[in-house]
Amino acid sequence: MRPEPEQEEGAADGEVIPIRTGADVSRVRRVTAAAMATIGASKIETTRMVTAASELARNTLDYGGGGEMRIAIVGRMSKRKVEMIFSDRGPGIADIALALKDGYSTGGGLGLGLSGAKRLCKEFEIRSVPGEGTIVKVVSWTERP
């Protein structure tokens, strides 16, 4: 078996990042930052999206028992957006509305992960089936005149 080639940091488009360890959460942050740079996002937009990605990656790890993140750059020219899909095959979320409430946590955290990520991204969608897993899709883009 050949060792996996070192991923190029800028090559975020179409990448699938497995989320199995804390180091993978860091990798998700780096890849997100690179994708936001590709679409020419501002510092604050980049920080928002990287922070949201970090929260969601941690949820995937802590509550979903691991999973993956797919990242893609969609749209063309100045309308390009960064789209990320986090998925796991964990226990799922029985009550999504409750899980989206600030301060609600089943894992001893602050309960800001989901609700915070939702506030930080332009688009946020969540689907979860108890016993099957959870999928969260977030999209962000850069505001330019």
Place this chain on the structure above:
Amino acid sequence: MTHFLEPNRIPIFQIGDCLLLTIQVDLEDRMIMTLKDDLAERIAKTHAKGVLIDISALDVVDSFIGRMLANISAIARILDASTVIVGMRPAVAITLVELGMSLQGVRTALDVDRGMELIRRGAAEEAARLHEA
């Protein structure tokens, strides 16, 4: 002086009765847990009165890192040292507020100089109070 020039460990410097550490790398969870332990031991060993944590190189503080900073600050307080987080980037501050984290109980200053000033002033006030009592 610093004792922890090892990979995956954040070096802690001593300046007078202050401990200074500067986070220059993307913080992995394990590193910040180690830092918490290292710092508690160093405070006890050096009798430091203040801890300055420079996060100017950090471009993301998520709720986990925020919680750890608050924890470190609480532990230091119990060990009779005050903590000041310095150098937070504006984008990080905006994002933290939007995320819903107020970092309550954590003192902040714009840069290391001002942070040091805060700690010195705190120590001076403390000394004055003890003198009067």
